[in-house]
Amino acid sequence: MELQLALDLVNIPEAKEVVKEVAPYIDIIEIGTPVVINEGLRAVKEIKDAFPTLKVLADLKIMDAGGYGVMKASEAGADIITVLGVSDDSTIKGAVNEARKQNKKIMVDMINVKDIASRAAEIDALGVDYICVHSGYDHQAEGKNSFEDLATIKRVVKQAKTAIAGGIKLQTLPEVISAQPDLVIVGGGITGASDKQAVAAQMHELIKQR
Numbered sequence: 001m002e003l004q005l006a007l008d009l010v011n012i013p014e015a016k017e018v019v020k021e022v023a024p025y026i027d028i029i030e031i032g033t034p035v036v037i038n039e040g041l042r043a044v045k046e047i048k049d050a051f052p053t054l055k056v057l058a059d060l061k062i063m064d065a066g067g068y069g070v071m072k073a074s075e076a077g078a079d080i081i082t083v084l085g086v087s088d089d090s091t092i093k094g095a096v097n098e099a100r101k102q103n104k105k106i107m108v109d110m111i112n113v114k115d116i117a118s119r120a121a122e123i124d125a126l127g128v129d130y131i132c133v134h135s136g137y138d139h140q141a142e143g144k145n146s147f148e149d150l151a152t153i154k155r156v157v158k159q160a161k162t163a164i165a166g167g168i169k170l171q172t173l174p175e176v177i178s179a180q181p182d183l184v185i186v187g188g189g190i191t192g193a194s195d196k197q198a199v200a201a202q203m204h205e206l207i208k209q210r
């Protein structure tokens with residue numbers, strides 16, 4: 001099981017400071033969608049240059065022109081790029097084909113997918129690398145989480161790795177871990193903590209027990 005740190009509400013210098021604090025405890029750095037909106041793919045490049053031994057995920061949430069988005073994020077140094085599960089299959093196939101050429105990986109974000117079980121099975125068959133259940137900020141504000149969806153994709157996904165994101169905190173991590181995803185994604189649960197390093201270290205310890 002791996003831990004991904006989502007950086008959403010920071011600029012590039014702040015992102016570097018956070019990663020410096022928690023680098024020993026994380027496997028993947030996510031350049032979150034808000035950071036890409038604010039700073040562009042330059043954020044991916046600067047973070048990859050600063051932390052070359054860590055994997056970097058570009059959370060582009062691609063919805064169209066899958067191949068092009070993956071090509072541009074790959075040029076910036078991303079190792080993993082996100083595509084939306086609600087996209088057309090042709091978009092996901094385009095992303096996967098480009099990722100194979102560039103030796104990169106595709107994560108499909110299932111945010112707002114209505115029938116998680118059947119769509120996850122379809123997406124799994126398209127050869128993606130990760131399928132991620134996700135309660136985004138707007139769903140979190142309505143008190144939702146994706147714990148049940150994780151159990152659902154664990155039942156139907158045969159080849160992709162499974163991931164979960166959305167509002168995960170130290171207190172809720174044991175419940176998430178018990179469902180055995182391959183990857184746990186945490187943003188505010190670490191970046192919003194007064195002692196980020198201590199929280200990341202505790203999360204790392206819990207996750208690496210599995």
Ligand SMILES: O=C([C@H](O)CO)[C@H](O)[C@H](O)COP(=O)(O)O
Nearest residue numbers: 006033136166167168186187188
């Ligand atoms: O993808 C995300 C969200 O849609 C904003 O872009 C977050 O990175 C993801 O939800 C993880 O962050 P937390 O919910 O703060 O753990």
